[in-house]
Amino acid sequence: MLGTNNLLQGRSPEKAANKLEDFLSSLSLKPNQILLIAPPPMSFGEWVASQQLIDDSHTFAGYCQSLAQRLATNFINAEDWDIPLAYDGVHFTEQGHKAFAEKLLEALR
Numbered sequence: 001m002l003g004t005n006n007l008l009q010g011r012s013p014e015k016a017a018n019k020l021e022d023f024l025s026s027l028s029l030k031p032n033q034i035l036l037i038a039p040p041p042m043s044f045g046e047w048v049a050s051q052q053l054i055d056d057s058h059t060f061a062g063y064c065q066s067l068a069q070r071l072a073t074n075f076i077n078a079e080d081w082d083i084p085l086a087y088d089g090v091h092f093t094e095q096g097h098k099a100f101a102e103k104l105l106e107a108l109r
Contacts, residue, residue, distance in 0.1 A: 001037040001078065003060050004090055008047060013056045017063035024071060034073040038064035040100075041079055045089025076107050 002023070006016035024034060038061035042048045061079040068075035081103045084096040092100060 001039050003064070004039050004042065004057065007042075007053060007056050007060060008090070013060040013063050016060055017067055020064070021067055021071070024067070024073065031072040032074065034071075036064055036068045036071075036073050036075050037104075038075070038077045038079050040081060040083040040085070040092075043085050043089045045085065046087050048089030076104070078103070 002020055003016040006019055007013065011019070020036075024036070027034065039057070041057040041061065042054050044054070048054065058079065061077055065075055065077060067073075078100065081099065083100050083103075084093045085091065086093050086096070
């Protein structure tokens with residue numbers, strides 16, 4: 001679950017996905033040993049002041065899914081999990097961490 005920091009640093013969703021692909025391609029793991037998780041979308045907060053960042057986080061999830069298909073890796077879209085985010089609009093709250101863990105366990109079963 002990578003890429004949000006790249007978006008926050010001004011990279012486009014496409015460039016963030018390209019960096020993620022470079023990283024995944026450098027691993028010595030087989031594709032079936034990788035689980036690519038598209039991060040939950042950002043929301044307005046101290047670190048997220050523009051709708052464009054939120055939109056880019058949704059777009060990035062689509063790139064992650066396409067990347068997982070292209071690399072034949074496992075994929076989960078946490079965008080659909082409605083994870084509560086902290087004041088910054090990026091990181092999980094304590095409840096968000098619990099919700100993420102529960103959803104991940106469900107998906108892995």
